[in-house]
Amino acid sequence: MAPLCRAGATPAGQRRGCRARLYHHPAPDGSGGEIGRARARAVRLHQFGQSGHPAGNAMKRLILAALLAAVAAPANAEIRAVFVGIDKYRFSRANPETPEANFRDLSGAVRDVGTIKDALRRAYALDLDRELPGQCESANQVSITLTDYCATKAAILQAWNRQIDASRPGDTVILYYAGHGSRFIEATGSEQASGFNSTIMATDAREPGALAPADILDREIRPIIDRATAAGVRVVTIFDSCNSGTATRNLDAEARTAPPLLVARVEPSAPPASTGNLGAYRVHLAAAEDGQEAFETGGVGKRGGVFTAALAKALVSQPGSSFADLAVAAREGMLAAGQTRQTPHAEGALRATLGGDEVRVPIFDAVRGRDGVNIIGGSLTGITAGSTFVLYPSVSAALPGTTQPLATGMATVVEPGRTQLQLDNPVDLPGRLVARELVHRFETTVPIAVRGSDPALDAALAGIAHARIAPRPQIVVVPGPEVTQLLSPRGTVLARLPTPSDPAFAFLLDRALGKVARVNALTALAGRPQSGQAELCIQNMHPDYQPEVCPKAPNGVRQLALNQPALIVGKNSAAEQRYLYVLGIDPEFGITLLLPPNGALDDPIGAGNILVVPEGQNISPDAPGSYRFVTLSTNARIPAQALEQTGLATVDREVCLTRLSRQACADAARARDPALVWVSAWAATLTLAEVK
Missing domain, CATH: 3.40.50.1460 (Rossmann fold)
Structure with a gap:
């Protein structure tokens, strides 16, 4: 579904890959596909939640998210x-x-x-x-x-x-x-x-x-x-x-x-x-x-x-x-x-x-140190102060969402590359931990407009703190008798949700608007004061192509051809070596990590040097529209995959991938790995492109 597709995915160390398309668009009439299955699961959970079970709203939302995200493997998969x-x-x-x-x-x-x-x-x-x-x-x-x-x-x-x-x-x-x-x-x-x-x-x-x-x-x-x-x-x-x-x-x-x-x-x-x-x-x-x-x-x-x-x-x-x-x-x-x-x-x-x-859920590596529990990831990877995390001993324990966690904590100190948790209760923890985001606290709101009147829609919007009615909306919500559409200001259909009366509607609308808010937070990084710059050039191949030369973009917007390879060149303009990360944002608010993808760990780039993504490892946008590219430059590695998410039409958990294979601690008995270096210097730039 994600229109951004890398042209040369790799298994073994080639380090480049097209992001997997995990879901199809839901059935247009809202009665089948992912929405239909989500509705059935949500009804069961709705009934479960009204039966007097002591689980709180946050836990019920988490369980609902798990049910919505599940896509059953074929019965006879081999x-x-x-x-x-x-x-x-x-x-x-x-x-x-x-x-x-x-x-x-x-x-x-x-x-x-x-x-x-x-x-x-x-x-x-x-x-x-x-x-x-x-x-x-x-x-x-x-x-x-x-x-x-x-x-x-x-x-x-x-x-x-x-x-x-x-x-x-x-x-x-x-x-x-x-x-x-x-x-x-x-x-x-x-x-x-x-x-x-x-x-x-x-x-x-x-x-x-x-x-x-x-x-x-x-x-x-x-x-x-x-x-x-x-x-x-x-x-x-x-x-x-x-x-x-x-x-x-x-x-x-x-x-x-x-x-x-x-x-x-x-x-x-x-x-x-x-x-x-x-x-x-x-x-x-x-x-x-x-x-x-x-x-x-x-x-x-x-x-x-x-x-x-x-x-x-x-x-x-x-x-x-x-x-x-x-x-x-x-x-x-x-x-x-x-x-x-x-x-x-x-x-x-x-x-x-x-x-x-x-199974895609917001999971980060975490380590126990002298100053408490630190998540390997911070504001540059979408974490906000006040967000709630649950801690597990392993990824397998964290994935189901129903396993008893070791502890729960709130993000109190959020730096660019790390987050300190304040635990709800003191508890003895192992050195290696996995933190799963339970509740995300949004720091921005999404301007929306509503066409038509529906009391159930009004009630759903009242419970979404990261959305507000505004005269210049990013998203237009159009309820209908069988399906609710989320439109762009130009009228493009971004997602189809159930009707507002459906038990799954409020949750799905909350998550869809949450994805828009996450994109807004990512692009806002490019507007913050910073030292040094990260530069990006993205263009289609042409006979006179030279990686060191980036032609000027008319009106500041790059023009890319539909279904044609687009070549990426990143430049470190800082005075010291930097790690470069390039994230592409498609018209449906999906975020794809383009450089480096698949959890790879590329080496830092020297001052003034460029990083050329070779032919065969480029991207190929397969849907027209407006694309955005955010380039991050940091003095230490960050789990940039935590910023990835699917588009609005995908019925899944709030996708927030991170590289899980990083060995935060040498073993369970050790505290923080001394090799970990937190981010102290960073920069971000925003590049606009139009695909036709």
């Missing part, structure tokens, strides 16, 4: 998988014909395949294929396994595509890889916006004199994942290889790594027209962050990847957990085993569970 493990490489140093090779064979990658398959069988009862003695390939209807010399580039890509083609909307495909990983350097110098280009190495990689490399480049993986999500298929990539934070392994503790590969320019593949349909998403779990090595340890017959061992243990001990909690559990398992030289990386729809839907 999980398929491809497992690749490579110890023996055709052109490694072990081959007498290639003694000059600069990488060695591995010893534990094939064993890792068995480890992860056994964990998935135990945790999810998957009927995975069984490896045959002496054979390097096996398969059944659920999974395909390729090891050693069977795992050629052609075979791997064929297996991936085969499993995707066999899947239907709502199904999940797991792509597991254990082996060498590397980076490639394009001869033209083009690189990812994050500064890295990654590969995984098939068994036939690095053949001397080969015309084409048999490394699988990240830009080759991207269109495969895009094709899957465009068809409604969820994709989970798990790579136990070095540099897999964007996609080696490292003897005693041996790294799974190989030297960089020099290749000619890689032309970006044409992406599908849309990605992330029908609730599809992608998740990437990697053995190591960018620039780190992934290690394998153990004696003869027991060798294996440190990350795979920890993840397998987490899968078995925490079946049904969110990907965020699995990533944290894997990290804690690695620390407990004494592995401190690699940090697992996780990005994507981390609030989802394997085979389950992505």
Whole structure:
């Protein structure tokens, strides 16, 4: 539904992705689709709330939000998988014909395949294929396994595509890889916006004199994942290889790594027209962050990847957990085993569970310190003083909304990058926490107008503090006999809600206007006094395009073509290095994090330098109208995904995504991670664009 769509989504470290479209527009007549289901659930909750249950209004609203957000997975949704493990490489140093090779064979990658398959069988009862003695390939209807010399580039890509083609909307495909990983350097110098280009190495990689490399480049993986999500298929990539934070392994503790590969320019593949349909998403779990090595340890017959061992243990001990909690559990398992030289990386729809839907709620990482509980996020990520949060020990505990929280608190001190909570009652808390926003206190109001008269609508508006009747409205509310429309001042339909008499109406109107208020708060950041500037240039590709040159926009509004790639260049104009974040706001008030997306952690940009999002990683607006782009520049990282939300027509919880895989504390016994740096300097700019 969100008109802003990134043209080149990535699974493994390519770090760029089109935001998943999780919902369709409700039925035009208001009787079916999401609204119809929401009405039925709301009626049940309405009756439940009138039965004398002691739950307060806030809790009932929270439960209602959970019911409205639920989008059931298909009844017969299936999980398929491809497992690749490579110890023996055709052109490694072990081959007498290639003694000059600069990488060695591995010893534990094939064993890792068995480890992860056994964990998935135990945790999810998957009927995975069984490896045959002496054979390097096996398969059944659920999974395909390729090891050693069977795992050629052609075979791997064929297996991936085969499993995707066999899947239907709502199904999940797991792509597991254990082996060498590397980076490639394009001869033209083009690189990812994050500064890295990654590969995984098939068994036939690095053949001397080969015309084409048999490394699988990240830009080759991207269109495969895009094709899957465009068809409604969820994709989970798990790579136990070095540099897999964007996609080696490292003897005693041996790294799974190989030297960089020099290749000619890689032309970006044409992406599908849309990605992330029908609730599809992608998740990437990697053995190591960018620039780190992934290690394998153990004696003869027991060798294996440190990350795979920890993840397998987490899968078995925490079946049904969110990907965020699995990533944290894997990290804690690695620390407990004494592995401190690699940090697992996780990005994507981390609030989802394997085979389950992505549940979107306002959740932030939080840490316990000497000064109390601090949320990793502040005013730059939409938090306001007076908002109420509930604390949980994990993401999985926070997602349902009905789990007993550890504590409740109010945001009292809100800084740009952190928020201090005042707890309602003193309580002993673990070092790592997850804070879920329960009640948001809006600091601005949305000017609206109402066409027609309806007592139920008047009553609903009386209970919404962040809306006011004004002569120059942002939103026009038009009640009707079967549906209530939310219009733009130009008359464009932004959303259709039930009639005001419907039990779900007041809640849905409150959330829709809340999304408008959040957009207003985000754009208002660009008007605050600040030191330094963040600059953005967005334009369609043309023959004379130069990333360093940004042509002037007529009347200050950029003109973009419908369904054409729009290239993004950010510039740090501050005197010191900065982190850059670009958020796009579509005509329906949806907010998409464009740079960096999917929970990725890009490096800071030097003073005066630019950050170019390469071809194949750009955006492609697929609906006409007025767009806005907010560029944030900060001296420390912020969970910018907390600002994302769907458009007004989407029936879901108040979407407020954040990167959940950040390891706030080394383990549950530690207090605040000393590596955390709070924001002390920031800037914001607003760029306008018209798509025709």
